[in-house]
Amino acid sequence: MSESNDYxxxxxxxxxSETIGEGTKIWHFAHVRxxxxxxxxxxxxxxxxxxxxxxxxxxxxxxxxxxxxxGVIIEDDVFVGPSATFTNDLYPRAxxxxxxxxxxxxxCRGASxxxxxxxxxxxxxxxxAMIGAGSVVAEDVLPFALMLGNPGRQKGWVCYCGxxxxxxxxxxxxxxxxxxPACGKSMEITx
Numbered sequence: 696m697s698e699s700n701d702y703x704x705x706x707x708x709x710x711x712s713e714t715i716g717e718g719t720k721i722w723h724f725a726h727v728r729x730x731x732x733x734x735x736x737x738x739x740x741x742x743x744x745x746x747x748x749x750x751x752x753x754x755x756x757x758x759x760x761x762x763x764x765x766g767v768i769i770e771d772d773v774f775v776g777p778s779a780t781f782t783n784d785l786y787p788r789a790x791x792x793x794x795x796x797x798x799x800x801x802x803c804r805g806a807s808x809x810x811x812x813x814x815x816x817x818x819x820x821x822x823x824a825m826i827g828a829g830s831v832v833a834e835d836v837l838p839f840a841l842m843l844g845n846p847g848r849q850k851g852w853v854c855y856c857g858x859x860x861x862x863x864x865x866x867x868x869x870x871x872x873x874x875x876p877a878c879g880k881s882m883e884i885t886x
Contacts, residue, residue: 712745716753731763734771746783758810766797766816773802776810776828783816803838807857825853839884854880 701717704710708725716735721727723741731745734753744762745751751763752771761775764783769775784796798817802808806820809828820826821838832847841851841859852860852873860873860882870883 740777752804766799767802768799769802770804770806772805774807775802776808776812778811779808780811780813781816782814785816805855806836823853823855825857839882852882852884854878854882856880 702715702719702721704721705723707723708721710721710727711729712727712731712733714732716733716737718736719733719739721739725739725741725743727733727745728747730747731749733739733745733751734755736753737751737755739757740759742760743757746763746765748765749763750768752769752773754771755769755773757763757775758777760778762781763769764781766783767781781800783798784792785798786796800814800816801819803820803822805823807825808814809826809830811829812826813831815833818832818835820836821840823838824836824840824842826832826847827843830842830847831845832842836842839852840849841853842848843850854860854875854877856875856878858875858877860875863872863874863881870885872881872883874881
């Protein structure tokens with residue numbers, strides 16, 4: 696732990712933010728910009744860049760080589776895989792960029808973003824959704840949805856525990872009951 700802080704910062708990391716939660720660990724060569732916010736018990740991997748005004752909740756794990764740009768909000772319990780890419784400008788031009796170009800992106804509680812996935816700005820990834828490795832997602836993602844491919848398409852549903860759900864039964868109400876083969880939990884989802 697740092698001498699005056701309740702969080703750990705590796706000696707090679709640059710931390711300018713004054714808002715970092717207790718128990719958070721910031722590893723080799725990370726750069727955390729002033730004005731960004733990081734919650735409690737987060738793990739910020741090697742060479743992660745967290746931009747001005749980016750917001751990260753509690754218990755978030757951001758793997759190596761991820762850049763979290765201004766306009767990105769990551770809620771609690773989110774996993775971001777290595778080299779995942781967030782964008783923040785729908786019309787990028789080096790000669791005309793300004794703050795008005797920033798489009799917000801929200802990653803909701805418990806969601807998982809796979810390695811090398813790309814998230815185009817201006818979207819919301821719903822609670823406990825899972826974005827597969829290498830997927831490119833440019834539209835909102837429903838809670839518990841499994842998104843795969845380029846372009847990212849919904850290919851099923853996932854459980855709280857992260858395993859793919861299996862269809863169990865159809866109800867007359869139009870909802871489908873899914874069951875997790877790993878933890879046994881059942882969920883009702885409206886198609």
